[in-house]
Amino acid sequence: MTSVEEPARSGERIRDAARTRAEILDVATQEFARAGYDGARVDEIAARTRTTKRMIYYYFGGKEQLFTAVLERAYGVIREAEQELDVDHLDPVAAIRRLAELTFDHHEQHPDFIRLVSIENIHEAQHIAGSEKLGKIGSPALDVIRRILASGQESGLFTADVDAVDLHAMISSFCFFRVSNRHTFGALFGRDLLDGAQRAHYRAMLGDMVIAYLTAERSAD
Amino acid sequence: MTSVEEPARSGERIRDAARTRAEILDVATQEFARAGYDGARVDEIAARTRTTKRMIYYYFGGKEQLFTAVLERAYGVIREAEQELDVDHLDPVAAIRRLAELTFDHHEQHPDFIRLVSIENIHEAQHIAGSEKLGKIGSPALDVIRRILASGQESGLFTADVDAVDLHAMISSFCFFRVSNRHTFGALFGRDLLDGAQRAHYRAMLGDMVIAYLTAERSAD
DNA sequence: TAGCTAACGTACTGGTTCGTACATTAGTGA
DNA sequence: TCACTAATGTACGAACCAGTACGTTAGCTA
Known part of the structure; x- marks a missing residue:
């Protein structure tokens, strides 16, 4: 035997x-x-x-701490991707587009991350609040946006009063929604936002939207 | 006693x-x-x-059917709000802005609805799929968008190749994210997207973004 | 007013699920 | 090679929780 x-x-x-x-x-x-x-x-x-x-x-x-650890690692992955971003050689318009595309690509490639963040929001970010790691570290993407915005506004390409955090929210919202709400949106409107054939279309649409917003003359505030 | x-x-x-x-x-x-x-x-x-x-x-x-019933009613509320929308007397730019503001306001005023939709997406829209009510009814907002878009494109105000469903996704993503991701966004970036003092700012930002996108000349496709 | 049924309440069960007490072994340093 | 500790496995318990069997009553109608 x-x-x-x-x-x-x-x-x-x-x-x-x-x-x-x-x-x-x-x-x-x-x-x-x-x-x-x-x-x-x-x-x-x-x-x-x-x-x-x-x-x-x-x-x-325990279960709770395990979930926190899972979240910490997932956020670490996107921060790494953001840190590798090098747009200093690009003009502001191309740089913003590049940054938006990075977010677009990352969210699409990491649906689990999106789901984890959705879940964490249902729990009102209590695990992030209780995590030392996640509390401290900011977002490299934000620093990049700040630099590009300053450059674009200085040269007069971009309108003056745009805030970096706001722009980050704008880009994130589109990229996040596309993945997070894929199922309800698909069920209600019969369109799969992650359809491969439409990928390039939505990727360009995001860039067009952001650039249009940044370069449009704003009405009275 | x-x-x-x-x-x-x-x-x-x-x-x-x-x-x-x-x-x-x-x-x-x-x-x-x-x-x-x-x-x-x-x-x-x-x-x-x-x-x-x-x-x-x-x-x-059972619990499952109860959740489906809850979803059905929540979607019913937003559909009603959309149906009351009357923008026929407005020019296309003002009409789109009005529609975007309606979504903005509704989402802000119904955080429970946003949470339910997030939860339903975690479950891959299985309750919507199993609901006769929710499967059939489309979105009045979509019909409105279609009409406004056609009018705006005909008059040359809007660029030609914008799709109604895409525009609906764009508006929804911003309004939805602002509520759904409020907690993680606040914890990570130190900014409360629902801060009352910023409300008018974000409401205008949404309109500016959509109008800028619709009126910008598009780069080669 | 008798009887019927929709509407309601109580008490329980069977299975699930997080967490742990206790036992064991691999690898390391003296 | 011996002893010690980090790492691992087994078996179980106590609480929880969706769902139900069974019994009761309000209010309508003939």
Whole structure:
């Protein structure tokens, strides 16, 4: 019975704290994104991991802290993408367009992130509030926007009174909505906002919208 | 002990099917919006009603159907608001601005509706899909947009290639995001998008954005 | 006013789910 | 190589929660 004497090497107990922790985070991200905070099942996360539920409590303390850790990592990913952005060689119009496209692409490629943020909003951002990591770090994108805006306004290309945070909200709202509300929008209006054939169209539309807003002469304030 | 001999007249059993049903819907709307579908408690809904849990099952069949009923009513409210919109006497620019403001105002005044839609998207619009009511009815706002767009494009005020559904998505995304992502946005960027002092600013910003997009000459497509 | 039914209430159950007490082993440093 | 600790596994409990079996009554109608 040699096959029994060697019961699947992968079944042996190998200790690797980092890997176990990372694997739990991966699966938890999927499960929370799939079902929401209350819909997610700790047992289900454990079952889809090479380890057991005990380890989730050992490493993270509980369901709540696990969700916070998942959020922290998800926000870390988008911050990294933003940090890699290099638009200093572009003129303000092209730079803003590039930034908008980065957000557009990232949101599209990370639907789980969008779902996690939606879920966190249902819970009134209580996990962000309770996280030291997430509280501190700002958004690299904001710094970039500030620089581009200043440059564009100085040269007279952009209208004067646009705020960086506002512009970030404008860009984010379009990119976020497209992913977050895909299902209800599709069900009600019969159009899939994530349809691949329309991707380039919506990507250009976002840029056109933002640039039009930035370059239009504003009516009396 | 006279106070015991008359144990609150309101505690008597009065039958009013319509009122009971409506009361359950009211409380359920709050509870689902507060905690999400899985976070909501049928017992909690019942407790905050003058009736009992038994009645929820009597009238609605179950938690799932109750949520669907809640959604149906919430969508009904916004459709009614849209139907009351009368912009035929306005020029296209003013008409679009008026429509955008209606969406802006409605979303701001109905945060529960926004939360319900967010929750429904987490569940991939499965309740809308399973609802006869919600599947059929379109959006009066869309018809209005179509009419305004046609008029504006005919007169040459608006650029030609804008689609009504796209424009609706653009307006909705800004208005929706402002409410739905209020908490994470506030926690991360230190700005409350629903701050009353900024309300007029964001309301104008939305109109400016949409009009700028509609009146800008478009780059090659 | 008798009888019928829609409307309502109580009490319970079966399954689920987060969390933990307790036992065990791999790997490391002395 | 021995002992110690970080890492892991098993089994279980207590609370919770959607849903229901069963019994009751208000109000209408013939």
